[in-house]
Amino acid sequence: MADVEAESLARSLTERSPAGIAEQIRELIAAGVLTAGMRLPTVRDVATEIGVSVGTVAQAWALLREGGLVETRRRGGTRIIEGADPLGGEFAGWSGVDLLYCSPDPHLLPPLDEALAKALKQPGINAWGREHMLPELQKELQKRLTDQPREFVTVSSGTEALWLATRAAAESGDTIAVEEPTSPGYLSVLQSMGLRAVGVPVDEQGPVPERLSEALEAGAVAFVHSPGGAFSDRHTLTPERGLALEAALEAAPEVLIIEDDPLGPLGPGAAPSLDALFPERTVRVLGFERAFGMDLRTSALAGSRELVQRCVRHRSGGVASNSRILQHALVQLLRDPVVSHRLTSARGHYATRRRLALEAFEAAGLTARAGTHSWAVWVEVADERAAALALSGQGVVADVGAASHVTEQPTGLLRFSVAQLPEDDAVLAELAQLVRRAAVGELGEATFV
16 A cells, blocks of 8 residues: 555646646655655556546656656555655755855756747747747737736846846936845946946835935936845835835936846736836836746846837847747746646745745844845845855855945845755754854954965
8 A cells, every 4th residue: 555645645636747747746745745755656546536547647657757756666666765855955065055146946947848849849940030029928928917018029038138128228327226125236237337326225115205206306317126026125016105106207207117027937926017107118127037047048028119129229239039949938838837836836935945044044133134025135234244255254155235235224234045045944043143153253254365
């Protein structure tokens, strides 16, 4: 008899494809519901319970074996492998964890092989010419944007999209109003473009209207913000705050609005957009690399025709375009219910990591905060640069608040990406203690020869 009864397992399986069944069992292993050594029911019993063919379940079991999660023995049945961990296994030290760039956990990315295989079979792959976005991809994106901008264009990444939108809005010497904390690295991008930044602080509801008015009165030609609060220390934009920002933006009718969505399908699904209030002045940056990985090389810009075309002209003189193969692959990923399950699972893991990190820092006596959907936890320290240097000597590389703020902060801040944090209370407690010791000067600064 199996350790896991077929009837019990079937209640957790809503998918009916081999990949879907395998993915949901992978989630059960990741969640600790199925543990090492457990024997799964027979292929026939599972097939009977969920109403699919024996071959379908056999293919699902084969996918689990290929992933190193189970093994099948002739007399012992199929068991979860000792030490099988879909999330990367034993913690190997902080030098292998990205705490700086807010990059995704590779173990939480959906596989690309099936989407790319289907993309290669689409008609017109080698047609001579270029399309800024395939109709199929535009249709998928329109489903996800409440206000359905009138024009779309694909670009290689969310970073490129944000650069193009900024270049379309401003010329060297201009001023840009930037919600703070801003995206990692964006302030250095502005500097390289010869642009001046003026900060717009946020509270728990979003950018502070009075501070946005001050920035616009100071001559800002564009306002850059992230409604979903992807890297924020406290907010996701609320509908009420969106309406409160309307008066400030109406008083500056020439100012463009750039909305950055770097988390894409992993972010909040219904974050308000100022596009509803200012459709002709808003450009939306839609990033997919944190959901699907950098190698997909396909993100998007959306907005009015005039603004999107202005962005296009700054991309290789308007003649650049994205691979149809990669665009078709993105379409497949956005449509695939198995991938949707993977994204839901990933979203849950990232939320758990944010919560565990906050609890660990607070238990260590530190003041830490993060926005509701943020991939960054911010910790207050007296001297952020000294603390960051001390931590780097221990293999812990965090960013300082100055890299994401224009306005001088009353206290120092360290930013830690939560995306690759281990879901281990003991390991996170060790990290929190390192940060505490660095904050009070017990670690000393790293020295370099």
